[in-house]
Amino acid sequence: GDSVTQMEGPVTLSEEAFLTINCTYTATGYPSLFWYVQYPGEGLQLLLKATKADDKGSNKGFEATYRKETTSFHLEKGSVQVSDSAVYFCGENSGGSNYKLTFGKGTLLTVNP
Amino acid sequence: DGGITQSPKYLFRKEGQNVTLSCEQNLNHDAMYWYRQDPGQGLRLIYYSQIVNDFQKGDIAEGYSVSREKKESFPLTVTSAQKNPTAFYLCASSIRDSSNYGYTFGSGTRLTVV
Numbered sequence A: 001g002d003s004v005t006q007m008e009g010p011v012t013l014s015e016e017a018f019l020t021i022n023c024t025y026t027a028t029g030y031p032s033l034f035w036y037v038q039y040p041g042e043g044l045q046l047l048l049k050a051t052k053a054d055d056k057g058s059n060k061g062f063e064a065t066y067r068k069e070t071t072s073f074h075l076e077k078g079s080v081q082v083s084d085s086a087v088y089f090c091g092e093n094s095g096g097s098n099y100k101l102t103f104g105k106g107t108l109l110t111v112n113p
Numbered sequence B: 001d002g003g004i005t006q007s008p009k010y011l012f013r014k015e016g017q018n019v020t021l022s023c024e025q026n027l028n029h030d031a032m033y034w035y036r037q038d039p040g041q042g043l044r045l046i047y048y049s050q051i052v053n054d055f056q057k058g059d060i061a062e063g064y065s066v067s068r069e070k071k072e073s074f075p076l077t078v079t080s081a082q083k084n085p086t087a088f089y090l091c092a093s094s095i096r097d098s099s100n101y102g103y104t105f106g107s108g109t110r111l112t113v114v
Helices: none
Strands: A002-005 A011-014 A017-022 A021-027 A032-038 A044-050 A057-058 A062-065 A075-078 A086-093 A101-103 A107-112 B004-007 B010-013 B021-026 B032-036 B043-051 B054-057 B064-066 B077-078 B087-094 B109-113
Touching: A002 B021, A011 A017, A017 A107, A017 B004, A021 A032, A021 A086, A032 A062, A044 A062, B004 B087, B021 B087, B021 B109, B043 B064, B043 B087
Parallel strands: A011 A107, B010 B109
Antiparallel strands: A002 A021, A017 A075, A032 A044, A032 A086, A044 A057, A057 A062, A062 A075, A086 A101, A086 A107, B004 B021, B021 B077, B032 B043, B032 B087, B043 B054, B064 B077, B087 B109
């Protein structure tokens, strides 16, 4: 079945550092791609998405570009803040008959002041 | 405001007991999902339902049961057959074709066996 692979955490950065969290997927065709964020003790919130190749999703300073040629959707932020400390999940949805979203295992980000 | 509500936030279960976790949504979403989250294991799908009165097993359905009698509600029962139920449980919902829109998640229920 389809799978999503994200870089293993934990990732620890200093405030204002550049962030990259890698994500690759195996689905064929043109799945929709998502990044979710989970703050401690809470559910997941949609951070950004892209639904076709070369689209760039962006929100709250985070960006990710849908790269069909490398089957990737890496999350980036130019200057992280302490408040960005959370777990980040990459996901893909190929549509089809079951509409299920496949998630990566999550990457824990800790930003120190 | 529309959303998805899980209750209770914290739940304690004694050995051998069944417990039911509530999930209610007022988003008019057709599909609903239950996930289990353990440290370092990401999200694992327990059950999902795309329409009222129908549901399918996910990857780890053993020891769990669900019902979908109303569009708004998708309760999860953790039975005594589930040997290691301590975990964080997340409910989600989506329109039937979620491929462009993703899921909306509840805030979770933390279940602990005492």
